[in-house]
Amino acid sequence: MTDVIETPAAAAPVEPQVRDRADVRRQIKLVVVLGLVLLAEVWFKLEIDDPTVAHLFKGPRTKDNPPVEFDGTVISWVAVALTAVALLLALVNRFPRGWVGVLVAVAVGLGFYGAFLMWAYADPSGAFAPAMTNPIPGTIRIATALVFGALAGVLCERAGVVNIAIEGQFIAGAFFGSVFSSFAIASIAAIPLFWCPVFGLLGGVLAGMGVAAMLAFFSLRYHVDQVVVGVVLVAFGYGITSFLLGQIPDDRNDQFNNPGLLEPVEIPVLHEIPYIGEALFGQTLLVYLAYVSVPAVWFLLFQTRWGLRVRSVGEHPKAADTVGIDPNRTRWQAVLLGGVFAGLGGASFTLSTGAFDKEMTAGLGFISLAAVIMGRWHPVYAAMAALMFGFLRNLRDQLSILDEKVPGDLLAALPYLATIIAVAGFVGRVRAPAADGQPYQKSD
Amino acid sequence: MTAMSPAPEAITPDPEEGPAKGRDLRSWLPTVRDTLVAILLALAVGAFLIAISDDEVIEALDNLFSYPGSFFIYAGDVVRHSAGAVWDAYSALVRGAVGSGSALQRTLERSAPLICAGLGVTIAFRAGLFNIGATGQMLVGALAAGYVGFTYDLPPGIHLLAAIGAGVLASAVWGGIVGVLKAQTGAHEVITTIMLNQIGRFTVLYFLAKESFQREGSDNLLSPPVADSATYPTIAGLHIGIPLALVAALGVWWLLERSKLGFEMRAVGANPEASRTAGMSIAKVYIATMAIAGLLSGLAITMTLLGLQQSVTDQVVGSVGFDAITVALLGRATPLGTVLAGLLFGALSAGGLGMQTSAGVPPELIQVVQALIVLFVAAPALIRGLGRIKRRKKPAAPAVAEPKGATA
Numbered sequence: 031m032t033d034v035i036e037t038p039a040a041a042a043p044v045e046p047q048v049r050d051r052a053d054v055r056r057q058i059k060l061v062v063v064l065g066l067v068l069l070a071e072v073w074f075k076l077e078i079d080d081p082t083v084a085h086l087f088k089g090p091r092t093k094d095n096p097p098v099e100f101d102g103t104v105i106s107w108v109a110v111a112l113t114a115v116a117l118l119l120a121l122v123n124r125f126p127r128g129w130v131g132v133l134v135a136v137a138v139g140l141g142f143y144g145a146f147l148m149w150a151y152a153d154p155s156g157a158f159a160p161a162m163t164n165p166i167p168g169t170i171r172i173a174t175a176l177v178f179g180a181l182a183g184v185l186c187e188r189a190g191v192v193n194i195a196i197e198g199q200f201i202a203g204a205f206f207g208s209v210f211s212s213f214a215i216a217s218i219a220a221i222p223l224f225w226c227p228v229f230g231l232l233g234g235v236l237a238g239m240g241v242a243a244m245l246a247f248f249s250l251r252y253h254v255d256q257v258v259v260g261v262v263l264v265a266f267g268y269g270i271t272s273f274l275l276g277q278i279p280d281d282r283n284d285q286f287n288n289p290g291l292l293e294p295v296e297i298p299v300l301h302e303i304p305y306i307g308e309a310l311f312g313q314t315l316l317v318y319l320a321y322v323s324v325p326a327v328w329f330l331l332f333q334t335r336w337g338l339r340v341r342s343v344g345e346h347p348k349a350a351d352t353v354g355i356d357p358n359r360t361r362w363q364a365v366l367l368g369g370v371f372a373g374l375g376g377a378s379f380t381l382s383t384g385a386f387d388k389e390m391t392a393g394l395g396f397i398s399l400a401a402v403i404m405g406r407w408h409p410v411y412a413a414m415a416a417l418m419f420g421f422l423r424n425l426r427d428q429l430s431i432l433d434e435k436v437p438g439d440l441l442a443a444l445p446y447l448a449t450i451i452a453v454a455g456f457v458g459r460v461r462a463p464a465a466d467g468q469p470y471q472k473s474d
Numbered sequence: 475m476t477a478m479s480p481a482p483e484a485i486t487p488d489p490e491e492g493p494a495k496g497r498d499l500r501s502w503l504p505t506v507r508d509t510l511v512a513i514l515l516a517l518a519v520g521a522f523l524i525a526i527s528d529d530e531v532i533e534a535l536d537n538l539f540s541y542p543g544s545f546f547i548y549a550g551d552v553v554r555h556s557a558g559a560v561w562d563a564y565s566a567l568v569r570g571a572v573g574s575g576s577a578l579q580r581t582l583e584r585s586a587p588l589i590c591a592g593l594g595v596t597i598a599f600r601a602g603l604f605n606i607g608a609t610g611q612m613l614v615g616a617l618a619a620g621y622v623g624f625t626y627d628l629p630p631g632i633h634l635l636a637a638i639g640a641g642v643l644a645s646a647v648w649g650g651i652v653g654v655l656k657a658q659t660g661a662h663e664v665i666t667t668i669m670l671n672q673i674g675r676f677t678v679l680y681f682l683a684k685e686s687f688q689r690e691g692s693d694n695l696l697s698p699p700v701a702d703s704a705t706y707p708t709i710a711g712l713h714i715g716i717p718l719a720l721v722a723a724l725g726v727w728w729l730l731e732r733s734k735l736g737f738e739m740r741a742v743g744a745n746p747e748a749s750r751t752a753g754m755s756i757a758k759v760y761i762a763t764m765a766i767a768g769l770l771s772g773l774a775i776t777m778t779l780l781g782l783q784q785s786v787t788d789q790v791v792g793s794v795g796f797d798a799i800t801v802a803l804l805g806r807a808t809p810l811g812t813v814l815a816g817l818l819f820g821a822l823s824a825g826g827l828g829m830q831t832s833a834g835v836p837p838e839l840i841q842v843v844q845a846l847i848v849l850f851v852a853a854p855a856l857i858r859g860l861g862r863i864k865r866r867k868k869p870a871a872p873a874v875a876e877p878k879g880a881t882a
Binding site for chain 2: 194244248252253254255257258259261262263264265266268269270272273274275276277393396397399400403437439440442443446447449450453454455
């Protein structure tokens, strides 16, 4: 009897392992990517003649705070070793999955960043050789708008409304954020100076919701193609803000376009963490709002009844309607709430850098859209994608002084290229909500 | 991602009443009427913006609110000054567009690239593709055409053809990438074109910083001027790019309505699955369509670069790439409509300049008006709804009672 039972168990390991094609493809992709990373890192290392680099992580360059010099060789080699280990794991198909895999990928990414920086800043020439600075403040500054924009996109598209108009919401939010704040500073004495830019946020929110309302009005009520409305609203946003800006007389500029800046608020204890504390927790209210908004939107979409409704009208409006959910009403709500976030993102342009300029959003709205797709229509992943895009854009700004070595413009194109690669399915399938972009009309 | 495809029928007029099916003049009427109403409505919103931003009107409004007792006096002021400001602005607009020989010339010069780039968007619409990528296609086209134009020394004519060829080819490749991605991986063209626009911008910036693209003695990102031998010849002050745009429109019409490829494009646009079943290669159609769309965008930028501006900057495209979309939408994705819409937008753009100089109205107002025109055109139900409010007493709204074109 025992023989009969044991036979299949004994035979099982002898059977050749069957792997599906997706698994094989995943391994090939990993090997190719890691191989390229390793090659690049080795090339970076070999290109360096003088491995001395300098950093200014403690603050801007002053007499008391000269750049700290150190030898970058170790960092370069650690990066190479990390990638080599990961490549070996991938070659024998033992690359970890799940959270561990993500951690390994992040480690390899950081290693690559380090090796790249060592190469970029190595071989210093002259007394004022460029020094590395802390990437976090710049990343946060750019990513704040991107995160808000991505949240707006996620909310709209989860409800089944394509939002190409994020850029238009940004530019409108930036303008009206500036106007509200300037007006509060110049003309409303009741508001203390600290709160004036916060009042400006209200202007941004109203503007963002205004553009959102136009999107909803034309696409939900009149079934105009959502992509068309989005494109037109971007043009409209650019046009109306430039027009209104042109209408502000020079002598009244203070009254309408001198918004002041949001003051940083230090969070006790946390902001004293060395290197990262000040950059993460010595920020403005708007940045903290972004920190809170990401989990809030996740909670709203995935843990509340309203979120379930939003997702259901985005996937199958007819089914939702059958069980008593009004698809268009739900979509209106989601689009307007998205407008709140997009408006906040727009306001961050003026309220963290100063007077409105008609080109200040510089296509970041479209990067937000890219972040939505890269983040697979999930608020947390989209925010992470936005953070990564902010990081890349900031890296380009930081490296602009090294332009001879690093082609900054090509670096700037990287987020867009990454998006194309993602959409083309090279890094896994992305799937939009099923009813994204489709108007819903109740049939009689 | 296919969910984001704008269905061609969302843009092209309803086949029941539009020009697509009927050759009958009456079948055009609803389309033409809706378009005219949309234009008027957009101009009315523009008038409102002009009025409320006029200094005298603001002053009158100020008085109105300060002295409500004299309501009628100041209300009269408001109306009078508003009407004056709007009249000043719009008459300057018309003068700037068609008021003189040079105004007309400027209108045509601005229309030509709009028509060509608009045709690129139109042709993509008909195959069910939304080409937002005219900007990127034009940028790389400018780079290539400009490079040939200012680097090589060729006899006239040949040099011009070589520059046009290089620009058109680069743009066609840039557009073709979108088609290949769509055909091979299903990547949505709206996303890829938006991304390629940005990549195109940075590509141009990258090359402009190179020595071979730098104008001597200039610190700006500005290429050397295109050699005279590579510019469009002029006839009576107008460069021949303008008739070329009309030829391109004719070509697109022939392609769409008379050729096998055009038939396949329209079939795929109407129903990709059915076309596949019928044995057409959807991949081929997508790639060919986007390459041709890119080619037309490339032709558009040669009209700016080799006709007028003559040096490459990262701003060389201006808003043409974006306006091309609105032109195609307004033209209902037909070649004739695109030509008319291109002429209208060219006129608005030229007139906007006149409005700025003689009435002090920022030319950005035109951008607002253009956006609104397209928004209203795309929402015929809105326009008909407005008509319905006025004639609520009548049992049948005119839009419904309209003859149903050639199907009858």
